[in-house]
Amino acid sequence: MKKISIIVPCYNEEEALPFFYPVAHEVLEKLPDDYELIFVNDGSKDKTLEILRDLAAKDPHVFYISFSRNFGKEAAMYAGFVNASGDYVAVMDADLQDPPALLPEMIKILDSGEYDSVATRREDRKGEPPVRSWFARKFYQIINKISDADVVDGARDFRLMKRDMVDAIVEMSEYNRFSKGIFGWVGFKTYWLPYENVERVAGESKWNFWKLLKYAIDGIINFSLVPLNLSSWMGFFMTGVSFIMLIVIVLRKLIKGDPVAGWASLICVVIFIGGLVMLSLGVMGQYLAKIYMESKRRPHYISSESNIKDVKKID
Incomplete structure (x- = not known):
């Protein structure tokens, strides 16, 4: 029996x-x-x-x-x-x-x-x-694509x-x-x-909704390294864009001799890049927090x- x-x-x-x-x-x-x-x-x-x-x-x-x-x-x-x-x-x-x-x-x-x-x-x-149903469906689609979890x-x-x-x-x-x-x-x-x-x-x-959102984020972080990889690729991409823009600014100065205009657009770019940096640090922080909790062995x-x-x- x-x-x-x-x-x-x-x-x-x-x-x-x-x-x-x-x-x-x-x-x-x-x-x-x-x-x-x-x-x-x-x-x-x-x-x-x-x-x-x-x-x-x-x-x-x-x-x-x-x-x-x-x-x-x-x-x-x-x-x-x-x-x-x-x-x-x-x-x-x-x-x-x-x-x-x-x-x-x-x-x-x-x-x-x-x-x-x-x-x-x-x-x-x-x-x-x-709205909750839509987010739930998207969560299942995302986690199955970026992880080994079959949900x-x-x-x-x-x-x-x-x-x-x-x-x-x-x-x-x-x-x-x-x-x-x-x-x-x-x-x-x-x-x-x-x-x-x-x-x-x-x-x-x-x-x-917020508890479910946190649960979804925990699930993605626990079973996938894709958020970390995306942060790395965003950093690589923005570094490349910044390098190209630096060359453009130097050439413009040498050829036309005029100062670079557009302080408003410059501030927008700085804020955008700063936001990407904070986002990447936040993603890395989530993984570090998980490692920290595991290391406590509670x-x-x-x-x-x-x-x-x-x-x-x-x-």
């Missing part, structure tokens, strides 16, 4: 958990396999932890890890991967935007032996603001993986994590399961409470 591990990151999901647990429990109880539900409380400020304690007391299949503060969804997923003991491991959100009803079909696909992972993707973006448009974190793939993900213990990219980078054969977009069952999304998360006997963590 196989064991299925379900990892559920939670941040202020007090309103959603009373809806999520009965639905997930009903689906999992109908499976012929053993299972465990691992809830990771990511420093919630509401009654999420109290609800998880109550669920764990009533259901022996429920386990929880509570962080000492908010470490982010990436850390929560990693904590789940490290502590999951199942032969198949899934990640899903507590807001029911990742339908538990898809689990039996996902398990069936993995049981066929042809695939190592079943990942979900939304067929549409109904309910999303048009499908509309991909969700909701996926079911075999143990070998989960172990490979755990071995990638980098502090700056972008799981969508990691899932693609480790390889393994993935089946993409489309489904229609589902609205949150309760509560509000924790992701606003833990991905700190567990303040859990009903798992020996909570594992990898520094």
Whole structure:
């Protein structure tokens, strides 16, 4: 008999958990396999932890890890991967935007032996603001062109993986994590399961436009050197342009003997070049910041409470 591990990151999901647990429990109880539900409380400020304690007391299949503060969804997923003991491991959100009803079909696909992972993707973006949808599509197009990460448009974190793939993900213990990219980078054969977009069952999304933008920038920097290469090529190009303009100015002075006119245009050029320099320094600064954080070797998360006997963590 196989064991299925379900990892559920939670941040202020007090309103959603009373809806999520009965639905997930009903689906999992109908499976012929053993299972465990691992809830990771990511420093919630509401009654999420109290609800998880109550669920764990009533259901022996429920386990929880509570962080000492908010470490982010990436850390929560990693904590789940490290502590999951199942032969198949899934990640899903507590807001029911990742339908538990898809689990039996996902398990069936993995049981066929042809695939190592079943990942979900939304067929549409109904309910999303048009601007946000446009930026999301462009992000997927850009990151697939400039990196080794294979990220499908509309991909969700909701996926079911075999143990070998989960172990490979755990071995990638980098502090700056972008799981969508990691899932693609480790390889393994993935089946993409489309489904229609589902609205949150309760509560509000924790992701606003600026958080998503930062997430996208982190993903690009974590999996691509193209921004650094672009900075280098911009510097090379502007140096060449400056050298050519210097020759033009000297020749004009020697041939015509008149001073160079156009102080306004000169200031514009100086500001433009200065902006490119600052942009390049900013890009390099982002990479240096990532290296700096990795060099600290800080833990991905700190567990303040859990009903798992020996909570594992990898520094």
